[in-house]
Amino acid sequence: MPAISKREQIVATALKLFYQDGFNATGIDRIIKEAGVSKKTLYNHFKSKDELILATLRQRDEVFRNTLMRETERLGNTARERLLSIFDAHGNWIQEKSFSGCMFINAAAEFAALDDPNHIIAAEHKRLVRDYIRGLAEEAGANDAETLSLQLNLLLEGCIVDAYVSGNKDSAQLAKSMAAVFVEQALA
Amino acid sequence: MPAISKREQIVATALKLFYQDGFNATGIDRIIKEAGVSKKTLYNHFKSKDELILATLRQRDEVFRNTLMRETERLGNTARERLLSIFDAHGNWIQEKSFSGCMFINAAAEFAALDDPNHIIAAEHKRLVRDYIRGLAEEAGANDAETLSLQLNLLLEGCIVDAYVSGNKDSAQLAKSMAAVFVEQALA
DNA sequence: TTAAATGTATACCGATCTGTTTACCTTGTA
DNA sequence: TACAAGGTAAACAGATCGGTATACATTTAA
Numbered sequence: 222m223p224a225i226s227k228r229e230q231i232v233a234t235a236l237k238l239f240y241q242d243g244f245n246a247t248g249i250d251r252i253i254k255e256a257g258v259s260k261k262t263l264y265n266h267f268k269s270k271d272e273l274i275l276a277t278l279r280q281r282d283e284v285f286r287n288t289l290m291r292e293t294e295r296l297g298n299t300a301r302e303r304l305l306s307i308f309d310a311h312g313n314w315i316q317e318k319s320f321s322g323c324m325f326i327n328a329a330a331e332f333a334a335l336d337d338p339n340h341i342i343a344a345e346h347k348r349l350v351r352d353y354i355r356g357l358a359e360e361a362g363a364n365d366a367e368t369l370s371l372q373l374n375l376l377l378e379g380c381i382v383d384a385y386v387s388g389n390k391d392s393a394q395l396a397k398s399m400a401a402v403f404v405e406q407a408l409a
Numbered sequence: 410m411p412a413i414s415k416r417e418q419i420v421a422t423a424l425k426l427f428y429q430d431g432f433n434a435t436g437i438d439r440i441i442k443e444a445g446v447s448k449k450t451l452y453n454h455f456k457s458k459d460e461l462i463l464a465t466l467r468q469r470d471e472v473f474r475n476t477l478m479r480e481t482e483r484l485g486n487t488a489r490e491r492l493l494s495i496f497d498a499h500g501n502w503i504q505e506k507s508f509s510g511c512m513f514i515n516a517a518a519e520f521a522a523l524d525d526p527n528h529i530i531a532a533e534h535k536r537l538v539r540d541y542i543r544g545l546a547e548e549a550g551a552n553d554a555e556t557l558s559l560q561l562n563l564l565l566e567g568c569i570v571d572a573y574v575s576g577n578k579d580s581a582q583l584a585k586s587m588a589a590v591f592v593e594q595a596l597a
Numbered sequence: 598t599t600a601a602a603t604g605t606a607t608a609c610c611g612a613t614c615t616g617t618t619t620a621c622c623t624t625g626t627a
Numbered sequence: 628t629a630c631a632a633g634g635t636a637a638a639c640a641g642a643t644c645g646g647t648a649t650a651c652a653t654t655t656a657a
Contacts, residue, residue, distance in 0.1 A: 269645080
């Protein structure tokens with residue numbers, strides 16, 4: 222058994238290409254070429270391109286949220302601090318050379334129908350991120366954790382889009398300073 | 410001379426289809442069929458699909474910003490009120506049945522490279538919207554119009570994405586309540 | 598050792614893509 | 628009336644799309 226399975230190779234390559242070039246713009250032939258894998262192997266693991274897209278989105282969700290939580294907890298020591306360090310984690314992400322916006326916002330843009338499976342996965346990802354924020358808000362003792370999580374979530378979305386579309390790499394800083402107002406308000 | 414030129418027919422149809430289904434997912438054949446126009450006519454007016462996309466984005470920018478400014482000014486009587494009524498205008502837009510997110514965010518997602526002409530147009534559109542906000546902020550006498558415009562702009566982006574990806578149709582209300590904090594702070 | 602599973606490489610399929618060409622028709626105007 | 632501009636309809640070109648089939652090689656485990 223190899224250290225990295227063929228399936229993982231395929232998903233990793235597809236993830237990179239879908240993220241940087243888009244889903245429709247990335248063909249199967251390109252994926253197998255860069256993954257160093259035959260077409261038959263790909264279709265042995267995934268019965269269609271759409272299933273491969275779903276698999277990459279599921280993996281992205283898992284890895285992204287794990288990284289986000291780890292970084293947020295590394296950069297803040299208390300729940301209250303973490304409600305703000307989540308913006309620092311985003312700031313670091315935005316600064317990365319490979320940053321190409323939020324893969325789930327991008328997926329929602331390409332798979333516009335609300336009932337498209339890929340759009341649904343995107344919405345679920347957003348919900349899970351907000352659940353994490355709400356958990357932090359509750360832990361910090363916010364008087365309205367639900368509202369605070371909605372507010373901070375909206376600021377996160379805004380800073381990601383601003384960074385991606387307009388290339389504003391300081392948007393996370395701005396969002397953090399705005400978030401501080403609502404955190405203080407909720408924890409007064 | 411017909412009331413609506415062929416060129417306008419094509420752009421209007423392309424706009425609708427690109428917006429609701431995406432750019433790569435919408436083929437030329439579909440556009441000419443729905444526009445009721447021959448392929449030769451389309452390529453007589455636009456030398457490539459990419460030029461058609463650029464033309465539709467330019468038109469969308471113009472129409473969107475005109476509508477936004479008109480609505481914002483209808484819903485607010487003073488510059489200060491308009492810094493908030495711009496969120497009401499967005500709220501009404503989000504409620505529309507045809508709402509499919511921000512066409513420029515969608516374009517940036519499909520044309521990921523920062524130097525892609527379509528991505529550049531998207532960034533310019535965002536800059537022009539923020540210029541409008543900054544103008545209102547200056548008119549209202551904000552002590553730091555630049556910062557206030559960045560803040561309100563970030564809230565707008567956030568509420569659009571939240572409405573589109575997660576289907577949260579109340580996000581403009583939330584964003585408006587958050588914006589009020591910063592407007593008050595800047596106009597104290 | 599041998600057989601099954603899993604891989605590669607590549608040809609191929611039908612559909613669809615952007616874009617061109619050809620032939621014909623309609624319409625406004627000189 | 629005649630001509631030029633701009634339109635339609637449809638065949639066509641060449642590339643690429645997602646996906647399948649074939650033939651052969653390699654690995655794995657009974």
